[in-house]
Amino acid sequence: MPTTTITISTKHDKQVIDITQRVQQYLLQIGASDGLCNVFVAHTTAGITTGEAIEGTDEDLMETLEKMIPAIRFRHAHDPSHAPDHMISSIIGASLTVPVRGGKLLLGTWQRILFVECNGPRNREVGITVLRD
Numbered sequence: 001m002p003t004t005t006i007t008i009s010t011k012h013d014k015q016v017i018d019i020t021q022r023v024q025q026y027l028l029q030i031g032a033s034d035g036l037c038n039v040f041v042a043h044t045t046a047g048i049t050t051g052e053a054i055e056g057t058d059e060d061l062m063e064t065l066e067k068m069i070p071a072i073r074f075r076h077a078h079d080p081s082h083a084p085d086h087m088i089s090s091i092i093g094a095s096l097t098v099p100v101r102g103g104k105l106l107l108g109t110w111q112r113i114l115f116v117e118c119n120g121p122r123n124r125e126v127g128i129t130v131l132r133d
Contacts, residue, residue, distance in 0.1 A: 002030045003129045010120035014066075016051075016058035017115045019126065023098075024105055026128050032103050034133040040095040041126050045085040045119035047092030048126070053112040061116070065091065085118035092116050100130070 006022055023039060041048050051061060065088045074083030096113060099106040107113070115126065 001129060001131060002032070003127060006126050006128065008115050008117075008124045008126055010117040010122055010124065012117070013120050014062045015117040015120055016053075016061055017117070018053040018112045019115045020053075020105065020107070020112045023113055023128055027100060027103055027105065027130065030130065032100055032130050032132065034102070035100050036097050036131040037100050037105060038095060038097045038129045038131070039113060039126060040129070041115065041124060042094070043089070043122075043124055045082065045089050045117075046122075046124050047089045047094060047116040047118070048096045049092050049114050049116060050096065050098075050107065050111045051114050052110045053114065054110075058114075061114075065116075082119050088116075088118045 004026055008017060008019065010017065023037060027037065039048050051057060068091065069084040069087050074080045076083035076086065
């Protein structure tokens with residue numbers, strides 16, 4: 001079960017980064033053929049999802065997620081001001097599993113693997129694990 005970790009360096013407080021090519025490159029590097037590829041972010045203010053990666057969709061995604069979080073008095077003990085970042089991360093999720101066939105990620109035509117930063121800028125670690133058939 002091949003595994004690696006890549007570092008994502010974000011530049012903004014809120015940011016969406018297309019990491020599809022980095023994941024695909026790892027599949028080529030290890031000679032993956034068929035199986036499953038799991039992408040996992042080990043942080044509580046970042047997430048992994050799929051979506052379009054064309055101009056403007058990153059801002060649309062972040063604005064939509066931010067509007068989902070109600071204006072409540074958060075009880076987050078160490079810093080209530082970034083509690084919404086934790087909520088967005090939980091809604092998105094920390095992992096994604098994509099089928100692999102013939103060494104390629106089986107994503108839809110416009111579908112990309114997106115890393116979502118909710119509390120940057122930071123260096124984030126993303127794990128990639130391949131389960132081979």
